Amino acid sequence: MARPEIEEIRELPLFADMRDESFEALTRGAYVQNFPPLIELIREGDPADFLHIIIEGNVELFAEWNNRETTMATVRPISTFILAATIKDGPYLMSARTLEKSRIILLPSLDVRTVFENDAKFAQAIVLELAQCYRGVVKSSKNLKLRTSVERLANYLIRQHGYQGHPEVFQLQVDKKRLAALLGMTPENLSRAFKTLGNYGVAVDGAQIHISNTHDLHQFAKPSKLIDDYSC
Amino acid sequence: MARPEIEEIRELPLFADMRDESFEALTRGAYVQNFPPLIELIREGDPADFLHIIIEGNVELFAEWNNRETTMATVRPISTFILAATIKDGPYLMSARTLEKSRIILLPSLDVRTVFENDAKFAQAIVLELAQCYRGVVKSSKNLKLRTSVERLANYLIRQHGYQGHPEVFQLQVDKKRLAALLGMTPENLSRAFKTLGNYGVAVDGAQIHISNTHDLHQFAKPSKLIDDYSC
DNA sequence: CTAGACTCTTGATAAATATCAAGTCATAAC
DNA sequence: GTTATGACTTGATATTTATCAAGAGTCTAG
Numbered sequence: 001m002a003r004p005e006i007e008e009i010r011e012l013p014l015f016a017d018m019r020d021e022s023f024e025a026l027t028r029g030a031y032v033q034n035f036p037p038l039i040e041l042i043r044e045g046d047p048a049d050f051l052h053i054i055i056e057g058n059v060e061l062f063a064e065w066n067n068r069e070t071t072m073a074t075v076r077p078i079s080t081f082i083l084a085a086t087i088k089d090g091p092y093l094m095s096a097r098t099l100e101k102s103r104i105i106l107l108p109s110l111d112v113r114t115v116f117e118n119d120a121k122f123a124q125a126i127v128l129e130l131a132q133c134y135r136g137v138v139k140s141s142k143n144l145k146l147r148t149s150v151e152r153l154a155n156y157l158i159r160q161h162g163y164q165g166h167p168e169v170f171q172l173q174v175d176k177k178r179l180a181a182l183l184g185m186t187p188e189n190l191s192r193a194f195k196t197l198g199n200y201g202v203a204v205d206g207a208q209i210h211i212s213n214t215h216d217l218h219q220f221a222k223p224s225k226l227i228d229d230y231s232c
Numbered sequence: 233m234a235r236p237e238i239e240e241i242r243e244l245p246l247f248a249d250m251r252d253e254s255f256e257a258l259t260r261g262a263y264v265q266n267f268p269p270l271i272e273l274i275r276e277g278d279p280a281d282f283l284h285i286i287i288e289g290n291v292e293l294f295a296e297w298n299n300r301e302t303t304m305a306t307v308r309p310i311s312t313f314i315l316a317a318t319i320k321d322g323p324y325l326m327s328a329r330t331l332e333k334s335r336i337i338l339l340p341s342l343d344v345r346t347v348f349e350n351d352a353k354f355a356q357a358i359v360l361e362l363a364q365c366y367r368g369v370v371k372s373s374k375n376l377k378l379r380t381s382v383e384r385l386a387n388y389l390i391r392q393h394g395y396q397g398h399p400e401v402f403q404l405q406v407d408k409k410r411l412a413a414l415l416g417m418t419p420e421n422l423s424r425a426f427k428t429l430g431n432y433g434v435a436v437d438g439a440q441i442h443i444s445n446t447h448d449l450h451q452f453a454k455p456s457k458l459i460d461d462y463s464c
Numbered sequence: 465c466t467a468g469a470c471t472c473t474t475g476a477t478a479a480a481t482a483t484c485a486a487g488t489c490a491t492a493a494c
Numbered sequence: 495g496t497t498a499t500g501a502c503t504t505g506a507t508a509t510t511t512a513t514c515a516a517g518a519g520t521c522t523a524g
Contacts, residue, residue, distance in 0.1 A: 044458055045457075045458055063374045063377075063378065063458075064378075065374065065378040065379065065454070065456055065459060066378070066379075066454050068378050070374075070377045070378055072370070072373065072374070072377075083363075084362075084363040084366045084367050084370075085367070087359055087360065087363045088360065088363045088364065088367065090367065090464050091457075091458065091464065093367055093370050093371065093374070093458055094370065116356070116359065117356065120352035120355060123352060123355040123356050123359055124348070124349065124355050126359050127319055127348065127355055127358050127359050127362060128319065128320065130316075130359060130362040130363055130366055131315075131316040131319045131320045131362055132320065133366055134316045134362055134365055134366040134369065135316050135317070135320065135322065135325055137366060137369040137370055137373060138304070138316075138325050138326065138369055139325065140373060141304065141369060141372060141373055141376070142295045142297065142302075142304070142325070144373070144376050144377065144416075145295075145302040145304075145376065145416050146295065146296075146297040146298070146300050146302055147297065147298075148480070148481095149480080149481075150480095175501075175502095176501075176502065177501075177502085184376075184377050185481075185482090186481075186482055186483080187501085187502070187503090188481090188482075188483080188484095188502090188503080188504085189480090189481060189482075190502095191502070191503050191504075192481095192503090192504090195503095206490095206502090222297070222298050224297055225277075225323075226276055226277055226295075226323065226325055227297060232322055232323065380510075380511095381510080381511075382510095407471075407472095408471075408472065409471075409472085417511075417512090418511075418512055418513080419471085419472070419473090420472090420473080420474085420511090420512075420513080420514095421510090421511060421512075422472095423472070423473050423474075424473090424474090424511095427473095438472090438520095
């Protein structure tokens with residue numbers, strides 16, 4: 001069976017150290033699927049039948065309550081999502097939809113749990129992955145509770161700026177409606193927040209961001225390793 | 233060595249299935265300590281030298297940024313806290329302080345990581361614990377992003393009411409200043425939020441809450457398994 | 465018992481954020 | 495080309511939440 005995508009994930013930290021037979025058992029029942037944009041992959045509340053791994057594209061994790069919807073995160077290759085639900089055999093807490101044409105691997109949750117019980121290296125890798133995810137959500141919670149919306153935007157821009165290698169001009173990776181939801185504000189207020197950041201050397205043209213005064217922006221945003229550094 | 237507290241945690245899900253020798257290795261360097269109220273146990277940013285287990289008392293997890301402080305959670309016996317930092321060998325993301333006189337077990341992080349690498353059952357237990365914690369934070373994030381402060385309070389009361397067995401009258405387990413921070417609002421607005429909930433059959437007298445109309449309160453609060461049920 | 469500290473509440477006001485209603489601009493459809 | 499459609503912005507306004515100031519009540523140290 002030639003499944004290059006499956007071989008590709010073998011090198012992910014989550015799968016790199018596991019035994020060959022475990023990897024084989026894990027991927028035997030796997031699907032690789034291509035989805036067009038705006039397809040709902042997962043609906044919150046449903047049982048977690050598959051662990052998802054995004055190989056190509058862009059996926060939004062979102063949640064709903066009482067007719068309100070918010071974006072929780074966007075996921076880019078190569079990463080897994082909804083690992084905790086798979087492990088706990090619980091319902092999904094978030095829904096997921098493709099934002100772009102995306103290629104996704106689906107591993108049956110049952111297989112993930114079985115292999116997890118029989119391959120210590122895999123269990124260890126899952127621990128590290130989950131700990132990372134956990135710390136990510138804690139940081140995002142701190143961001144929400146300790147900062148105003150303009151401060152959240154400023155720090156988001158600084159982070160993106162960093163990921164993209166500190167170029168003078170860079171592109172937003174999400175449309176502004178979703179960015180607003182991700183940052184916990186309305187699209188209208190996102191527009192106004194961008195305007196406010198104009199005072200600190202941020203210029204916006206469509207999805208293009210120009211940062212002319214890193215110093216002022218940092219002074220205002222006060223980025224912190226314990227909130228904004230997703231690698232620590 | 234007679235250390236009844238250590239034996240006590242042996243039955244916790246996190247330690248129940250591990251080998252005796254692993255448990256022995258894990259607890260050999262453990263401390264059991266009593267702390268008075270309002271002692272800072274952990275400061276965010278410090279290296280995670282110990283995994284903490286609260287045996288008695290009450291501990292607040294909080295975070296700071298730019299001279300603002302917020303309560304992230306309160307922890308009651310018997311639970312661990314700061315597991316993810318221990319595993320990742322990363323800095324603490326939250327600070328911790330005792331709220332009451334508390335008894336705490338400290339397990340050296342190094343031992344936790346060593347045993348975690350050598351005892352598959354322990355690794356599996358950590359996975360389940362971390363998955364649980366992760367889902368807890370995701371729920372709390374949804375709570376913050378999707379609900380207004382009054383809605384958060386209403387759902388908090390319904391949850392506490394449930395934990396305490398649905399008595400007509402029950403006690404808040406945290407002082408109101410901290411409850412406000414936990415729910416992401418100011419103490420002043422917590423007072424006003426309680427008043428608003430008076431319209432839905434909630435009466436407050438100090439720390440004592442009287443719920444006279446469960447139906448109205450539920451109608452207003454719209455509790456959801458995917459946000460408020462911490463066991464799923 | 466009393467002074468002081470503390471928690472909590474209340475009222476007045478300010479700031480932050482959301483909503484509603486147009487309007488602009490670009491793109492896609494016909 | 496013209497007409498929709500959608501994304502974004504802007505202004506006016508409303509709602510939510512925070513801040514500031516003061517007062518009521520409770521607890522505790524002396």
